Amino acid sequence: MPGSPARPNFLVIVADDLGFSDLGAFGGEIATPNLDALALEGLRLTDFHVAPTCSPTRSMLLTGTDHHIAGIGSMAEAIAPEQIGQPGYEGYLNERVVALPELLREAGYQTLMAGKWHLGLTPELAPHARGFERSFSLLPGAANHYGFEPPYDESTPGILKSTPALYIEDDQFVEQLPEGFYSSDAFGDRLIQYLKERDQARPFFAYLPFSAPHWPLQAPAEVVAKYRGHYDAGPEALRQERLQRLKQLGLVAEDVQAHPVLALTQEWERLTPQQRAISARTMEVYAAMVERMDWNIGRVVDYLRRQGQLDNTFVIFLSDNGAEGALLEAFPKFGPNLQSFLDQHYDNSLDNIGNANSYVWYGPRWAQAATAPSRLFKAFTTQGGIRVPALLRYPELRRQQGQIDHSFATVMDITPTILDLAGVRHPGSRWRGREVAPLRGKSWLGWLSGETGAPHDEHHVTGWELFGMRAVRKGPWKAVYIPAPLGPESWQLYDLSKDPGEIHDLAKHEPAKLAALIEHWHEYAEETGVVLGRSPFQPD
Known part of the structure; x- marks a missing residue:
């Protein structure tokens, strides 16, 4: 229509296992000038929530509904x-939902993706089949960031069986990764390529979900060197x-109480000098991964700025869950031969950590340095697992620019917000002749424009469940259930307005409040089709 304003572009950026305070603008020491x-x-969100792990969050982000659906x-x-x-347990993005890129593409947007998918492993389940016109993707949840693969057989732990064919471009597997491949650089390169080649007459939706800083911790040596010695004082x-x-x-x-660190590993003071050196090096490499991710984000943002498109682009960045604190060697799912396989095929000596032929993770103490003051980390329905850093920039909504907001929001809100800004209506319960789930998230447009005070009012209820871990929140009140052996196997109650660290369990003092929240959780479970099963954290 002549004289009508241009529809906004969208750039959605996701980090993989990034901690709440890893970015400079969120209290970190890592060099992240572009995200800062x-x-x-723009706007920093301090009470933004996701699922406890990566693929559930990504499904919620792209559909606006719960991952169980x-x-x-x-x-x-x-x-x-x-x-x-x-x-709801198909293990891939199912046909009960319509994906955001499907709706935007139908409405005339060019839909582009470069990054980790983790929502289906075959071409018919890949990004191009769910609305992306151009896509370069890592299909599984993790892979060597350099594409290095040692020889393996049927005894190899499943998490290590990642090959270059697990990358796909559009509908074709990538059989051979190029020389010098590094995941974050490759995703930045490919998205910039797609943006350059796009139809300039159409607005775009660009999705940039990194696989960094997910294990294995690997980064260019020259970036790692910048952090040498920086973490020698330890995680506490x-x-x-x-x-x-x-x-x-x-x-x-100012008066926040941080939850005490919970870890099976030895305290820093009890480690040998060699153990400390290796642990500090893993954190150095982690920091370098975050910096390199930020550098690639800067390349994309700079390109949009040079093209005069940045200020008409709604940019949102988030982590897909809390920092990763798992001890993979103690995780029953990965089997008893994980460490022996790593010892045989990788070089995890101090001077080699971070290179392509190393394979390390940094453990629960470094993770809780990043999630504090919250309790625990990734995979838990405690705040350390589900509260993550998030920020957005869109100058058209100037009231919120340069601000910090403490309002509760969730990853399910992103799809309805983008649809609202794009002027696209969600189809409701039917799309292209099939039944689809309606939105569970809520558009932020009224909140961001100043028409409403918060994304959700005090009566809004949100539930969580993964691996038998449960939570439900209404206003500042939150109930949490962590099964044994990782928790008390009973419901706990917290007032997050006074106790964001989930330290003071009020279950015995507020039984009526707890009972009401538990009832809300059961309603959530029935609505979304939760099926409780044996936790993968339990020993076989």
């Missing part, structure tokens, strides 16, 4: 026997430094 600039020009009721890698064949020192900066920035309250 977006955050300081969208096909990722449990991660495909950890579906319990009781869940196999049940609706880092935790206290970041907590202080979070307070100084106004991201947490």
Whole structure:
């Protein structure tokens, strides 16, 4: 229509296992100038929530509904026997939902993706089959960031069986990765290529979901070198430094109490000098991964700025879950031969950590340096697992620019917000002749434009479940259930307005409040089709 404003572009960026305080604008010491600039020009969200792990979050992001409805009721890698064949537990993005890129493409948007998919492993389940015109994707949940693959056989732990063919471009597997491949660089390269080749007459939706800083921790040596010695004081020192900066920035309250660290690993002071050196090196590499991801984000943003498109682009960045604190060697799902295989085929010596032929993770103490003041980390329905850093920049909504907002919001809100900004209506319960789930998230447009005070009012209820871990929230009140052996196997109750660290269990003091929340959780479970199964954290 002549004289009508241009429809906005969209750039959705996802980090994989990034901790709450890893970015400079969120209290971290890691060099993230590009994300910091977006955050300081835009809006930082301190109470933004996702699912406890990656693929459930990604399904919620792209559909605006719960992951149990969208096909990722449990991660495909950890579906319990009781869940196999049940609706919502297909292990891929199912046909009960319509994906955001499908709707935007239908409405005239050019839809582009470069990054981790984790919502289906075959071409008919790949991004191009769910609305992306151009896509370059890592299909599974993790892979060597350099594409290095040692020889393996049927005894190889499943998490290590990743090959270059697990990347796909459009509908064709990528059989050979190029020389010098590094995942974050490749995703940045490919998205910039797609943006350059796009139809300039159409608005775009660009999705940039990194596989960094997910294990294995690997990064270019010259970036790792910048952090040499930076973490020699250990994770508790880092935790206290970041907590202080979070307070100084106004991201947490001055009087906040941080949940005590929970870890099976030895405290820093009890480690040998060699053990400390190796642990610090893993954190150095992790920091380098985050910096390199930020550098690639800067390349994309700079391209849009040079093209005069940045200010008409709604940019949102988030992590898909809390920092990864798992001890993979102690995880029953990965089997007893994981460490022996790594010892045989990888070089995890101090000087080699971070290179293509190393395979390490950093453990629960470094993770809780990043999730503090929250409790625990990825995979848990405690705040450390589901509250993540998020920021957005869109100058058209100027009231929110340069601000910090403590309102509750969820990843399910992103799809309805983008549809609202694009002027696209969700089809409701039917699309292209099949039944689809309606939205469970809520558009932020009224909140961002100043028409409403918050994305959700005090009566809004949100539920969570994964691996038998459960939670439900209404206003500031949250009930949490963590099964044994990782928790008390009973419902706990917290007032997050006074206790964001989930330290003071009020279950015995507020039984009526707890009972009401548990009833809300059962309603959530019935609405979304939750099927409780054996936790993969339990020993066989």
